[in-house]
Amino acid sequence: MLQFTHHGAVRGVTGSCHRLTLPDGQAVLVDCGLFQGAETSPDGANASQLEIDFPLDKVRALVVTHVHIDHVGRIPYLLAAGFRGPIYCSHASAQLLPLVLEDALEVGFTRNRNLIGKFLALLKDRTVPLPYKHWQTVVAGSPGLRVRLHPAGHILGSAFVEFDATQKGQTAQRVVFSGDLGAPYTPLLPAPRSPMRADVLVLESTYGDRVHDSRKTRRQRLQALCEHAFSNGGTVLVPAFSIGRTQELLYELEEIIHRHAQREAAPGLAWGDVQIVVDSPLAADFTAGYARLKEHWDAEARRKLAAGRHRWPSTR
Ligand SMILES: [Zn+2]
Numbered sequence: 001m002l003q004f005t006h007h008g009a010v011r012g013v014t015g016s017c018h019r020l021t022l023p024d025g026q027a028v029l030v031d032c033g034l035f036q037g038a039e040t041s042p043d044g045a046n047a048s049q050l051e052i053d054f055p056l057d058k059v060r061a062l063v064v065t066h067v068h069i070d071h072v073g074r075i076p077y078l079l080a081a082g083f084r085g086p087i088y089c090s091h092a093s094a095q096l097l098p099l100v101l102e103d104a105l106e107v108g109f110t111r112n113r114n115l116i117g118k119f120l121a122l123l124k125d126r127t128v129p130l131p132y133k134h135w136q137t138v139v140a141g142s143p144g145l146r147v148r149l150h151p152a153g154h155i156l157g158s159a160f161v162e163f164d165a166t167q168k169g170q171t172a173q174r175v176v177f178s179g180d181l182g183a184p185y186t187p188l189l190p191a192p193r194s195p196m197r198a199d200v201l202v203l204e205s206t207y208g209d210r211v212h213d214s215r216k217t218r219r220q221r222l223q224a225l226c227e228h229a230f231s232n233g234g235t236v237l238v239p240a241f242s243i244g245r246t247q248e249l250l251y252e253l254e255e256i257i258h259r260h261a262q263r264e265a266a267p268g269l270a271w272g273d274v275q276i277v278v279d280s281p282l283a284a285d286f287t288a289g290y291a292r293l294k295e296h297w298d299a300e301a302r303r304k305l306a307a308g309r310h311r312w313p314s315t316r
Contacts, residue, residue, distance in 0.1 A: 002165055002173060004202065007054055008033055013206045014070035019059070020175060022143040022165060029062045030161060030177045030202075034073025034104070050074065052081035061138045063147055064089035065179025066158035067096045068243060073104055076119060079126070086128045088136060090149055092157030092293045094129035099289060100243065103282045132159065142168040153182030153192040155244035156290055162195060175200045185215050187251045188290075190298040222249075223256045230266035230274070242283035247290045250276065251301070254310060288314050 001023055008015030008031075015035035021027040034050075052074065064072055064087060075087070075097075089097065098120050105116050130136050132149050139145040144166045149159035163175040176198040184191040213221070229236045240246045253276055261272035278284050291312040294305060304310055 002175065002200070004200070005054075008035065008074075009070075009204060013204075015074070016065075016071045016179075016204065017074065018177060018202055019054070020145075020163060020165075021058075022139065022145060023167065024143055025058045026139050026143070026145075027059050028138055028145060028147070028163070029059055029078075031065055031071040031179070032062060032074040032078050033071040034069050036070050036073075050077055052077050052083075056081055056083050059083060059085060060145075061085045061147075062087045063138075063149075063161050063177075064093055064097065065161060065177065066152065066155055067093050067100045068155065068180065068241075069100060069104055071179065072097060072100060075101060075123070076105060076109070079119070079122060085126075087123070087126045088128050088130055088138075088147060088149075090132060090157045090159050091129040092296050093159070094127050094157075095293065096157055096243075096286065096289050097127065098123060099282070099285050103285070135164075138163075142166065150195065151190055151192055152179055153184070153186055153189045154180040155182075156189065156247075156293055156296055158182065158189075160192065160195070162198075173199045176202070178203045180204055180206070183212055187215065187248045188297055188301050219252050219256065222252060223260075226253075226256075226274075227265050230269055233266075240283075242280050243286050246278060246280070246283040247287055250278070250287065250312070251310065258309060287312055 003021040005019040005021065006017070007019060008017035012035070014033060016031040016033040018030045019027050020030065056078075062075070062078065062083065062085060101123065102116060102120060105119065110116065130149055132151055135146045135148050137144070137146050146164050146166075148162045150162065152158040152160045158179060160179050160181065161177045163177075165173045165175060174197055176195050178201070181192055182189060226236050238249060240249055257271050257274060261270065263271055265271045265274055278287060291314040294302065297305070301310070
């Protein structure tokens with residue numbers, strides 16, 4: 001019998017960390033995220049749960065769905081607790097993961113460059129990038145386990161994860177962990193495709209109770225909001241997530257500017273002259289990371305690139 005244990009994202013929606021245990025006790029973790037927001041408040045249930053409070057001796061590997069901090073932020077604690085296995089993730093996630101964890105350590109833990117450098121070297125050593133749609137053996141023998149990643153359309157490098165759990169003389173069990181899934185037609189990233197099947201599905205569903213506006217409607221609202229602010233002589237401040245949302249916003253703002261370059265956004269201000277400032281080191285680093293990983297952009301975004309658009313700096 002397969003067993004599922006959730007070491008996070010149980011009472012709330014952050015701190016994702018799921019454990020899949022095989023009949024002989026060997027196990028794999030999917031994500032190891034930080035608790036955020038209300039879940040870290042003094043009377044929050046998870047306030048003191050930074051340390052890894054579960055046994056690791058039979059954990060053979062960690063699979064990372066994507067590099068948002070609520071899915072990867074406890075990796076330093078995992079390594080400190082003695083986890084020795086590989087960290088599997090997509091190629092793009094393998095490049096972005098050190099940026100996120102370096103920032104998290106600097107902001108929340110230490111400014112000691114030597115210590116951070118040692119951690120990043122260890123992280124690089126343990127990280128095993130996997131191509132999408134490629135089976136990788138995690139546990140050889142019987143029982144056995146293999147893993148395969150598929151694009152999730154959430155942020156660059158994001159994946160949902162398929163496992164095949166095998167045991168001699170029995171049919172393989174297919175287990176799917178969703179991670180965070182992007183909506184179809186998200187800017188920049190290819191839409192996720194549904195898995196063929198699943199015997200067990202572990203689905204994360206932060207916004208599962210909401211119906212999103214279409215992308216076109218959202219872009220029109222963004223344009224109208226900017227024009228309203230500019231016509232009052234104002235500036236638009238957007239408190240966006242550094243990773244994913246900032247790059248989507250830059251992408252959509254470029255589309256608005258491209259379409260309306262000669263038109264006025266406000267009296268005396270052409271859309272082509274509107275300035276955009278990304279005022280966050282992590283967001284700037286990540287935007288540069290997105291620029292270096294253009295081969296993972298969707299077909300529409302690559303067409304725009306070929307036409308000379310989206311000249312994002314690939315270094316900060
Ligand atoms: Zn996420």
